[in-house]
Amino acid sequence: MPEISRDEVAHLADLARIDLDDAELDHLAPQLQVILESVASIQGLAGDDVPPTSHPFPITNVFRDDVIQPSLTPAEALAGAPAVEQQRFAVPRILGDEQ
């Protein structure tokens, strides 16, 4: 049986950029364990002779005519932004003070 520990859930949440508190970890970790156990049944079910499918109908090389289409104005693109400065998205600092 696959196991997903509370620490592993905390690590995955960190990778997924979700700040889970202790109560949430206590709540979610056992639920994820149950889900994982139920989906684990497919492990090893299909062999190397079965190709994977990523998409029901693979369509490749889709091009449209090379003509200019209307697009968003800068004001429209920025309209939903939490913070804007000089026609740009204003974001919190990326680096620490020491960097």
Next chain:
Amino acid sequence: MSDLTRKTAAELADLLAAGEVTSVELTQAHLDRIAAVDGGENGVHAFLHVDAEGALAAARESDARRAAGAPLHPLDGVPVAVKDVLTTRGLPTTCGSRILEGWVPPYDATVVAKLKAAGLPILGKTNMDEFAMGSSTEHSAYGPTRNPWDLDRIPGGSGGGSAAAVAAFEAPLAIGTDTGGSIRQPGAVTGTVGVKPTYGSVSRYGLVALANSLDQAGPVTRTVLDSALLHELIGGHDDKDSTSVPEPVTGLVEAARQGASRDLSGLRVGVITELAGEGWQPGVMARFQESVDQLVKMGAEVVEVSCPSFVHAMAAYYLILPAEASSNLAKFDAMRYGLRVNPEGVAAPSAEEVMKATRDAGFGDEVKRRIILGTYALSSGYYDAYYGQAQKIRTLIIRDFEKAFEAVDVLVSPTAPTTAFKLGEKLDDPLAMYLNDLATIPANLAGVPGISVPAGLAEEDGLPVGLQILAPALADDRLYRVGAAAEAALTEQWGGPLLTKAPVLEGAR
């Protein structure tokens, strides 16, 4: 109650064409109905946002076109409700999530643009499980929608809002989206019609993605013909969607009209062996069998067909979907749009800290569960065992369908294993919730189209049951032929449409 809200979209189109009613009158009638039954403690709560002003303005323009003898489409002036996962320029689009609370998109989804170009007034945006993750609409951050058949029960999900809106006569037409059954399962439990078109035949541009390889928008209505009318309107190739099938979507309305003549001679129908047995409610199976008997009476030849890989469909789905969802939802990063939350007690938080605090505050439990599960499935060391394996199962399911459709023209099953359950019953038991989609998931994995039509009421609880019909890719017309035939035969057997048996809503108290 105004009689106008009881009519089908096809009837309303005829009344508009004959000049017997105006779009303003019937748009107002539906807005009045929404005001009467949607709000308040005992309201249906199908809508997250009602756009009375915009809908009436569109209705006035529609009436002007009719007066000038230049309607844009037969449905010009017939109002529609849109699931809140499709972007609407100038109207809030939340996907049922706090993280998008108050977001007003600067562009229309192609489906919405097509509705507007055909002159359909948009009544508002309908409730849904957060980012379409759920089977009960209880995972909406804005509170659940209630089933008009029993306000203490779920309306299905994720598109419970759209299904409840048409079931409660708040809208004649609605748009839903179906990633694992989110159009068909709500249709089944609310006694309405819902269609998941062939993957790629309705544009996904502007549909906020849950799982790109599974998502598909489609019609939610009270009759099969209305679904056909709406499906033809929203379908077709779109340059803005790289997965859009380059084929026109036609012949559906004709197929629905043909089906209503109730001649199915020569049609081969397969009953899927694997979608029955333990866990299937007896009343659901009884109504399903009755529907199959009706198909036989109309000349169809019915055989049992085994799709052995379907038993693994749910496991494969709950790996593929979280994997795609965890990647898709990474875009909600508090930088360009949507919620931004600063972590408590941090003087000058970094972008990463803000991102983490925002996503914790903005996402609900089910979204967190699936993001973490998807992140797990895509992690190195687990990728081959889980995601890679799920993709292979997907191939096996496609092969099952291919083999089945060599022997039969359509496949049938009950749409969902049970009737509507009580609000709260499965909210914190994710696995029990996932089982609702057992019968609908295979179609999404394979990209084939499916419809749910009302099959009657289960004897033990008096709640609606759905008949699911599945067809090969791009053979959506078969859903309409068989669906309309079943609808006609069953409606006669019941002595009227199933929804006439639904309790009268007393409205907001």
